[in-house]
Structure formats: structure tokens, C-alpha cells
Amino acid sequence: MKKRIWSGLIWLLLAALPALPADTSALRPPKGAKVALVIFEDLQCPDCARAAPLVEEAARTYKIPLVRHDFPLPKHNWSFDAAVLARYFDAKSKKLGEDFRTFVFQHQPEITPENLHGFAEKFANEHQTELPFVVDPNGQLTAKVKADFNLGQRVGIEHTPTLYVVSNRTTGQPFVEVVDRTQLFSMIDQMKREAGDTRIQSTPNARPQKKAAVQR
Numbered sequence: 001m002k003k004r005i006w007s008g009l010i011w012l013l014l015a016a017l018p019a020l021p022a023d024t025s026a027l028r029p030p031k032g033a034k035v036a037l038v039i040f041e042d043l044q045c046p047d048c049a050r051a052a053p054l055v056e057e058a059a060r061t062y063k064i065p066l067v068r069h070d071f072p073l074p075k076h077n078w079s080f081d082a083a084v085l086a087r088y089f090d091a092k093s094k095k096l097g098e099d100f101r102t103f104v105f106q107h108q109p110e111i112t113p114e115n116l117h118g119f120a121e122k123f124a125n126e127h128q129t130e131l132p133f134v135v136d137p138n139g140q141l142t143a144k145v146k147a148d149f150n151l152g153q154r155v156g157i158e159h160t161p162t163l164y165v166v167s168n169r170t171t172g173q174p175f176v177e178v179v180d181r182t183q184l185f186s187m188i189d190q191m192k193r194e195a196g197d198t199r200i201q202s203t204p205n206a207r208p209q210k211k212a213a214v215q216r
Contacts, residue, residue, distance in 0.1 A: 044079035
């Protein structure tokens with residue numbers, strides 16, 4: 001119990017460190033892609049759960065990469081542990097990790113710090129995979145989540161979800177934050193035109209959504 005309390009205090013102190021000048025080098029597509037979506041999300045954030053289906057649909061529709069970064073907010077009491085569990089499933093396969101994140105978002109209102117591992121066990125059983133009681137004995141997965149959080153701080157992330165449409169352009173505006181998600185598809189169209197990628201440019205009828213609520 002003392003170890004968990006100290007760990008929580010250290011995490012809060014890290015999150016409270018002064019922000020450095022924004023480092024936007026991470027807002028680039030993976031190698032070989034002209035355009036991508038980059039999102040910083042928190043598995044306990046209700047607006048992240050609302051955004052996830054639309055963001056995933058956009059990535060599928062345009063056949064562009066979706067780069068997800070964990071940014072568990074210190075005020076949330078199980079999001080960090082959920083991110084570590086997601087990293088465990090990522091290590092099994094990228095799809096399994098993505099499916100676990102979807103599963104958590106779907107069950108978000110039911111999850112508590114006490115039953116989180118039980119939900120992860122249920123997911124593992126449904127996907128015929130093993131889930132040990134201690135998923136991160138060496139702290140490697142924890143380190144990855146903290147690295148993502150630190151990356152988000154360098155970028156200047158202040159709320160979740162924070163979503164960007166990014167391109168491999170070296171001039172002009174190579175990335176743009178999506179503030180109004182009803183504009184996501186048209187923003188991808190625009191970025192693809194500017195990046196010279198015209199393979200898919202037919203703005204689909206995205207599901208209407210209210211302007212993203214800021215989680216602070």
C-alpha cells in the first residue's frame with residue numbers, strides 16, 4: 001500500500017513539472033505514410049471514449065495510420081494502470097491492444113481501480129490469451145506509458161483527447177489540431193491534398209458530433 005501511495009505521489013509531481021517549449025517533432029506520420037492521425041488519449045476520459053469510434057472510422061476510411069499515445073491524466077484513478085494493461089496486450093499483437101482499448105472505452109462507466117484487472121481478465125478470456133496477475137514485473141510497460149506521457153508534455157498536451165491530422169510536409173503547416181471533430185474528414189481531405197496524396201478524397205458523411213469537450 002505504501003509503495004502504491006509513493007508511486008502515485010511521484011506521478012503527480014512529474015505531471016506538475018513546468019512545461020518546456022513545445023516539441024512538435026512527434027507530430028509526423030510513420031515512415032512511408034504521407035498523412036496520419038496522431039492522438040493523445042486517456043482510457044478513463046469520457047470524451048476519449050466518445051471520440052474513439054470516429055477516429056478509428058476515419059483511419060479506416062482513408063487508409064491512413066492511427067498513432068495512439070497514452071496520456072493518463074493524474075486526476076484519474078485507474079487510467080495509468082489501464083494503459084499498462086493495454087501495453088501488455090500490444091505486446092501480444094497490435095490488434096489485440098487496439099481491441100482492448102475499445103473494450104475499456106465501452107465499459108468505462110463500470111470500471112473501478114478494484115475491478116480493472118477483472119475486466120482485463122474477462123477480455124483476455126474472450127480472446128483466448130493469458131493474463132498474468134502481475135503484467136509488468138520488470139516495469140518495462142510502465143516505462144513506455146511514462147515515456148508517452150512525457151512526450152505529450154513536450155508536445156504541450158493539456159487535455160484529452162488531443163487529436164492531430166499530420167503530414168510529411170516540410171513546409172507550410174505539416175500538422176493541425178482537430179478541435180471540432182465534425183470537421184475531421186474535411187481536414188484529412190485538405191491535408192492529403194496539401195501533401196500530394198489524392199488516393200482517397202471523397203469527404204464521407206461523418207457522424208455529427210458536438211464540439212469536443214475539454215478534459216482538464
